[in-house]
Amino acid sequence: MTHAPTPDRDTIAAIATAPGAGGVGIVRLSGPRAREIGEGIAARRLQARRAHHVRFVDGDGAAIDDGIALYFAAPASYTGEDVVELQAHGSPAVLQALVERCGALGARRARPGEFSERAFLEGRLDLAQAEAVADLIAAADARAARAARRALDGEFSRRVDALADDLLAVRVHVEAAIDFADEPLDTLGGAALRQRFDALSLALDALLAATERGRRLRDGLHAVIVGPPNAGKSSLLNALAGSDRAIVTDIAGTTRDLLHETIRADGVELTLVDTAGLRDGGDAIEREGMRRAREELARADLAIVVLDARDPDGGRAAVADAIAAVPQRLWLHNKADLLDAPAAVADGEDRLTLSARTGQGLDALHARLRALAQGEAGDAAEGAFTARARHVDALRRAQAELADARVQIGREALDLAAESLRQGHDALGEITGRVRADDLLGHIFSSFCIGK
Ligand SMILES: Nc1nc2c(c(=O)[nH]1)N(C=O)[C@@H](CNc1ccc(C(=O)N[C@@H](CCC(=O)O)C(=O)O)cc1)CN2
Ligand SMILES: Nc1nc2c(ncn2[C@@H]2O[C@H](COP(=O)(O)OP(=O)(O)OP(=O)(O)O)[C@@H](O)[C@H]2O)c(=O)[nH]1
């Protein structure tokens, strides 16, 4: 991948290590003046790729600290620009003083993600790899870190690129056929073209499935609590969160807004979402709440359906179509403390009887959620890479364009097919940043930490 060089870029500086005190802390400079500024602070010439033990000095020659100065000459650096690292004692006061000194010598404070953004702009990383850097830093456990590492190594990008190349070949075939529009497609390799289409859409389906697993691996299991009003959904969220997060009353229709709570099960993250009870009717606010609940279910990996144990069948119908498309469901018969006799049906894999009020059955629920969350991650662990909702969305668009192109080919409407293929190809290019919308970069890199 090649980008035009940007000679007029300014020089940026930031603390690259985590906030707070540490053994060692690093201030990093990148840009055309990095070496000059670094040499000003180290008070000596810096040779590329050598560790220099120096005193870092202030404007008046007073020592700020002693430490290691490193210089990486462009393009052999993380950003692809000249980079200098000042490795000092990890005192926030020292690091702050060093950044200020960089500023006095002409550097600007880096925005969050700006070093990685430059690495992307210099072609050192593609966009999916740059995102993987942030995923690696944020990884909650070893498994997530390994998966982010694979994306950073380009495992995901290579698969996207391979698919984009295949799509391009089909595109070229179709564009070439347009020039011979008088002839029937079958004389222009129509059969071969259809075969290529089929192969391409199979490969796209496989990549989409892997990417969706990667998205779950990064974001954790997304579990949405649903059920009829008053079943005890909010009480259950509170019991699982271990705090009174949600308002609980005996009035049906208490919850209207979505309420998100993240819990951790053995290092695997689980997002719980409390929702408005589903029923026919309700006032405008409650109906909006139900609309939001349905919308949230479209993103769910797991529906936790809460029913009243005394009348489980009563609430089932209200939720049936809302949860139809959710990949996994867990049925909870709540308010077991109010049952006169033990539950008639035994609990199992996807059905538990419990009480959010007394805590009866909560241990079993915890165990079940842990297994589900780990199962998700476990399935995805082998050869898996982390991915984001943005990537899933782009692949879905590519899939839709490809399907559309296939239909147009069937109608011999080659112009329309070519246009759909172009859009599908662009959607794939957005993942790695070979095709990009300008606001996309700002959006992605602003979520990084400063100094990265
Ligand atoms: N001190 C320090 N440690 C760090 C980083 C850093 O910036 N500084 N990294 C920052 O994220 C990560 C390592 N990433 C890096 C990636 C590329 C290059 C680099 O200089 N690449 C050159 C030279 C390659 C070589 O010869 O091995 C290049 O690619 O041309 C350095 C660090 C993790 N550890
Ligand atoms: N006895 C008993 N009461 C419960 C239990 N769980 C919840 N309740 C009560 O049932 C009522 C409704 O509980 P909520 O948690 O607000 O129910 P919800 O499903 O969130 O209701 P909406 O938000 O209106 O849809 C409250 O009075 C709770 O105290 C339980 O396990 N046992």
Ligand SMILES: [Mg+2]
């Ligand atoms: Mg509620």
